[in-house]
Amino acid sequence: MSRGGGQPSPVTDRSGLASARRIVVKIGSSSLSTVDGGLNVDAVEALERVLDRVITRGTQVVLVSSGAIAAGLRPLGLDRRPRDLATQQAAAGVGQGLLVAHYSRAFARHGRTVAQVLLTADDLVRRQHYANAFRSLSRLLDLGVVPIVNENDAVATHEIRFGDNDRLAALVANLVKADALVLLSDIDAVYDRPPSAGGTPLRLVRGAADLEGVLLGSAGRAGVGTGGMATKVEAATIAAQSGIPSLVTSAALAGPALDAQEVGTWFSARRGRRPLRLLWLEHLATTRGRLVLDDGAVTAVATGRRSLLAAGIVAVEGAFEHGDPVEIAGLDGRVLARGLVNYASDELPEMLGRSTAHLVAALGPHYERVVVHADDLALVGAGTH
Ligand SMILES: Nc1ncnc2c1ncn2[C@@H]1O[C@H](COP(=O)(O)OP(=O)(O)O)[C@@H](O)[C@H]1O
Numbered sequence: 001m002s003r004g005g006g007q008p009s010p011v012t013d014r015s016g017l018a019s020a021r022r023i024v025v026k027i028g029s030s031s032l033s034t035v036d037g038g039l040n041v042d043a044v045e046a047l048e049r050v051l052d053r054v055i056t057r058g059t060q061v062v063l064v065s066s067g068a069i070a071a072g073l074r075p076l077g078l079d080r081r082p083r084d085l086a087t088q089q090a091a092a093g094v095g096q097g098l099l100v101a102h103y104s105r106a107f108a109r110h111g112r113t114v115a116q117v118l119l120t121a122d123d124l125v126r127r128q129h130y131a132n133a134f135r136s137l138s139r140l141l142d143l144g145v146v147p148i149v150n151e152n153d154a155v156a157t158h159e160i161r162f163g164d165n166d167r168l169a170a171l172v173a174n175l176v177k178a179d180a181l182v183l184l185s186d187i188d189a190v191y192d193r194p195p196s197a198g199g200t201p202l203r204l205v206r207g208a209a210d211l212e213g214v215l216l217g218s219a220g221r222a223g224v225g226t227g228g229m230a231t232k233v234e235a236a237t238i239a240a241q242s243g244i245p246s247l248v249t250s251a252a253l254a255g256p257a258l259d260a261q262e263v264g265t266w267f268s269a270r271r272g273r274r275p276l277r278l279l280w281l282e283h284l285a286t287t288r289g290r291l292v293l294d295d296g297a298v299t300a301v302a303t304g305r306r307s308l309l310a311a312g313i314v315a316v317e318g319a320f321e322h323g324d325p326v327e328i329a330g331l332d333g334r335v336l337a338r339g340l341v342n343y344a345s346d347e348l349p350e351m352l353g354r355s356t357a358h359l360v361a362a363l364g365p366h367y368e369r370v371v372v373h374a375d376d377l378a379l380v381g382a383g384t385h
């Protein structure tokens with residue numbers, strides 16, 4: 001889904017943040033937890049003070065807040081983020097309520113109401129679901145409510161999880177047609193190497209070339225954050241592909257950042273933008289298998305942007321159903337695209353390498369000629385600018 005009417009974001013550099021119409025602000029667990037693992041109520045209140053000021057001057061804010069699992073640790077007697085899914089779900093179930101209770105109290109100090117909005121990946125990629133999520137979030141904003149979004153961790157399974165809220169925030173920014181995405185963490189900027197290795201902050205990222213040689217490490221505080229800087233840069237890239245610029249900075253600098261001061265790392269937006277479904281396919285979908293193509297089919301798909309026909313497929317790997325996401329690779333094993341497949345893995349082997357004329361003769365005139373339609377194909381790295 002593109003931004004409203006395909007209009008580019010009016011925010012082109014940091015200075016635009018001070019007058020943005022609508023922004024998505026994401027805050028990570030590392031900024032919301034105390035050193036000993038509890039929920040940092042001071043941090044919740046500090047963020048509320050900044051956001052209240054921004055909303056008062058006329059910017060609509062959708063807050064994507066992590067911290068459910070972190071907030072659930074202490075009540076469950078856990079001293080670090082659990083590894084297994086069931087305990088993560090339990091911690092999130094306990095922590096999410098506590099987290100939103102703190103936000104409700106904090107925003108009430110300035111007479112504001114918040115709404116908890118829990119999303120799964122499905123809510124953002126299936127057309128009817130995202131229309132629903134868009135309607136709900138838009139209505140909340142129009143009513144002056146601050147939506148507080150998180151992944152629905154208590155029920156999310158490995159298959160359907162975003163796993164990190166950085167990318168969730170980028171998709172939400174696309175969904176609500178935000179002017180900018182602000183990612184708040186425990187570090188003031190993206191550095192050219194992890195902080196343990198020193199390094200210098202990047203001020204501006206215009207595209208992939210500005211990230212060449214940059215080392216993005218894992219989460220800073222063991223047992224709290226999840227994705228580290230890599231998922232923030234990926235989120236900023238997804239947003240850029242949606243025509244939305246991003247700022248990565250620390251929660252401590254949220255005030256100056258939203259007042260458009262020169263802090264953090266600014267990712268400028270790309271001009272063209274891609275539909276939400278293709279962004280999901282390229283960056284988020286869990287693939288179920290792989291189609292291996294001959295060289296001609298690789299060229300047709302990668303260069304010609306053509307649909308994939310059975311004639312160009314030489315092997316099928318994995319077990320998948322009709323409609324599942326699959327990897328599309330060349331004979332050398334390099335993945336060139338991801339796509340939604342029109343056949344199940346057990347239907348394909350007898351079709352491989354056969355021409356369309358042959359298949360029509362064998363399977364009848366109504367058979368689906370295309371194995372992966374061009375509209376359902378996301379070239380890997382295509383959005384890298
Ligand atoms: N190149 C880098 N630049 C900045 N931070 C980095 C880099 N590589 C790794 N990091 C780490 O990423 C951490 C932020 O990620 P994370 O802990 O997942 O934050 P959050 O909980 O806010 O999502 C920083 O504290 C830092 O230690």
Ligand SMILES: N[C@@H](CCC(=O)OP(=O)(O)O)C(=O)O
Pocket residue numbers: 027028029030065066067068069070092150151153163164165166224225226227228
């Ligand atoms: N949804 C999870 C957070 C996942 C996540 O991305 O955390 P973080 O890397 O701290 O932003 C939670 O609320 O605990």
